[in-house]
Amino acid sequence: MTTEYTGGGDPARSLALLWRTREKSGRKGGPDLSVDRIVAAAIEVADADGLGALSMRRVAERLGVGTMSLYTYVPGKAELLDLMLDTAIGEAARPAEVEGGWRARLEQIAREKWALYQRHPWLSYVATGRPPLGPNVADSYEYELSAVDGIGLTDLEMDSVVALVGGYVHGAARGAVEAAQAEQRTGMTDEQWWWAHAPYLGKLMDPSRFPLGARVGQAAGEAYNAPSDPVHAFEFGLERVLDGIAALVERRSTPGS
Template sequence: MAKDRGAKDRGATRGTADPARSLALLWRTREPSAREGRTELSVARIATAAIEIADTEGIAALTMRRVSEVLGVGTMSPYTYVPGKSELLDLMIDTVYGELPAEAPDEGDWRVRLERVAMDNWDLYRAHPWLAAVESSRPVLGPNLLAKYERELGALLDSGLGDVDLDSVLTLVLGHVRASARAAADIAALESETGMTDQQWWQAHSPWLAGFATAGATPNADRVGTAAGEAHGAAYDPEHALRFGLRRLLDGISVMVEQQRAGVLGDERAASG
């Protein structure tokens, strides 16, 4: 079982950004002129430098001072463009969302397209392991987030589901992808911190566990745990969990879609009200 240590342990919490300043920054409604700021700086350059730091050094290494060092400018120069770290994190999130495909998948039925949406998000998380840690239930309301949402809804429009159910299906599937990505990031962080892969950890611990545990006391745990460990080469494989869970989720959503088409299912929110 994977245990997520949480965003706070990674130094990745998003503070309370001022909404007016954050949205103006995300939508580029005002960027300092050359007279106000350094001509070689821009919001985009600062975002790119911050993303590079988070990708290569980890989100805990991200500070406004470190961004200044990477850009080769004075410590206070980036503040002319980005008010603080909370706004910087919002900017980074919306910027990497822009790396997703611009158009909704157009091949296959809704299930094939939704799986493509899920795997596109998985690829984005793997490219930027810090992303899953800094996202929260309060979305970054930038242009790339809205374009992402529009695209992902487009993959589901021919499913016949109602509006609330469309949003619920996306939330369910993408929540599963994010949880798997956070587990993968945790595993990578542990490997970096300990110098030991999960497979090496398992190989080091399993003989001792066999010696301490009472033989025959937990036959089901022994049998299933051994089979899973041998299959994954570790106690847990986040990509296997992603693909296994995604298939099961899609199976369940397929039943929901068929019920909707048969006229036996109303909007889940309305039905529970």
């Protein structure tokens, strides 16, 4: 799947669309369109066929209108991608109260992000180094910062912790998406792939040459019936990320640290 980059559209037009400060109405007698309908259709295209299939033409076809009709509302694909991301982020639940302190709050945020990537696999192929500065992105950032507010971190550390959790989930989700795509494209499950290769590996890989790989690889293969397990990897990694943040919080709360 192709990686796409947010923030590539015209700043003034993108922000106006994201915050809905200006939206043109359909021409009299023309198609019943809106920015929201166009974005919803674009997300449906990406959900079904990936970002590589996304184009103004495909979105127009899904809506049953001419391609040029879309440009009355959205100037191009770059702005559309920003709108899609901001809209998808708005789906995440943000409960006002989460029992268990900062760690539970960060874990809830991470799991919501993971679930969002499962619903919209294309999100893991969107690079957000220049994020769309829309209302849902802003609300999400505010909510995530509130999870670690008042626990002794500096403002820069709060920002870094939020970025760390988000970046971890993004990477883990992309690995899970790629694993699913491998099965779809080859028609072979990970378990089938593993057992097809196992007899040959047993003959080619000398345990005396690769003692650790043979031992650990066998243990992992028996546990997963596959070379890896994306869900296990996510769970294991999330705990380690939270452990690391806990160590930082503890240092900040220790006098003289």
